[in-house]
Amino acid sequence: MQKSISLIIAFLIFTICSAQNKFGNPEVDPIQIQKNFSEWSLYQSKNIMLSRDFVALDLLSKEISKETFLNELTNGNFIPIRLKSDDSIYYYKLFKIDPNSDSSIKATINQIGFDALKNYKMEGTPFPKFSFKDLNGNEVSNEIMKGKIIVIKCWYIHCTPCIREFPQVNRLVEEYKDRKDILFVSLAEDNPEQLKAFLARKPLSYAVIPEMKIYMNETLDLNAFPTHFILNKEGLIAKVLPNFESLEVALAKESELKSN
Structure with missing residues (x-):
């Protein structure tokens, strides 16, 4: 004993x-x-x-x-x-x-x-309902993207940290180009004309939705940019992230969890 x-x-x-x-x-x-x-x-x-x-x-x-x-x-x-x-x-x-x-x-x-x-x-809450058109006239909505992992970047033209990470997020899109279950969308404050002129000089591989200032400020209650969202396949917010470094790690984890 x-x-x-x-x-x-x-x-x-x-x-x-x-x-x-x-x-x-x-x-x-x-x-x-x-x-x-x-x-x-x-x-x-x-x-x-x-x-x-x-x-x-x-x-x-x-x-x-x-x-x-x-x-x-x-x-x-x-x-x-x-x-x-x-x-x-x-x-x-x-x-x-x-x-x-x-x-x-x-x-x-x-x-x-x-x-x-x-x-x-x-985290774990539904992303607010949305239905918008990107700069190419394509409709982007919760319903259309249902069942997919969605990466959302919130930004505006005069946000230096937002623009600084363009090369990094573009590489991320390239890394996941074969994953048809992952979509990259960005919400921008600026109007279509401003964005088209800017993106001609500084390309962004995400789908870009213009004139989202009110939606980001009031519906999403954002006060810091850039802000990244990762939505899981159920349309719930998996992560809210302030920079590319955190985004890269979180997306690797989410894509691994949902790859099957």
Whole structure:
């Protein structure tokens, strides 16, 4: 009996240690990274992808829900730091904001937390009904695209980050050109004449739907561009993403899930 208890205890210790070994120390010093807003901003933009799937951890390294994590970033005094890990999973942990740090750091974190939380809450909900015509006169609607994965890019001509990722999203379209169950559509604020002149210089491989400003602002409630949506074959929002890097990862996962 005593031997059995010892084995159980040993097993529990092994399990706990294995779980702890999945991730290690922060990849940057949480205090040092707050010394300068520019350094924090650069780190955050390259390493903190809140739209991705990740394991969320509180101050004590206890796993919490993604929604709780994002809510803390939105309303609290925390910064997210990625932890080193031995696997491909992202581990983000909350750390306290240094009271002496630049106030812009907290303001920025609260904003990205707010945006990420709003996007996260859209996942699993139906994409609003739509029926529009693209620049070539083709009808684009929920019904016509039913049963397909739809990638939607929201943008406008004078959005520098939107245009900067054109080469990347065009390569993505090329990568999935043989997948007839995946469609690429873009919603643009600008009118047809402006778009045709612009796209003659800066081609975009997506179908382009013009004059979508009111739809994007009011129906989709967007306040940041670019924004990407991935809709699954049931017409539900699988992911809402702020940049190409997150889009590429999420589409690879969704296309793999739905390839059969």
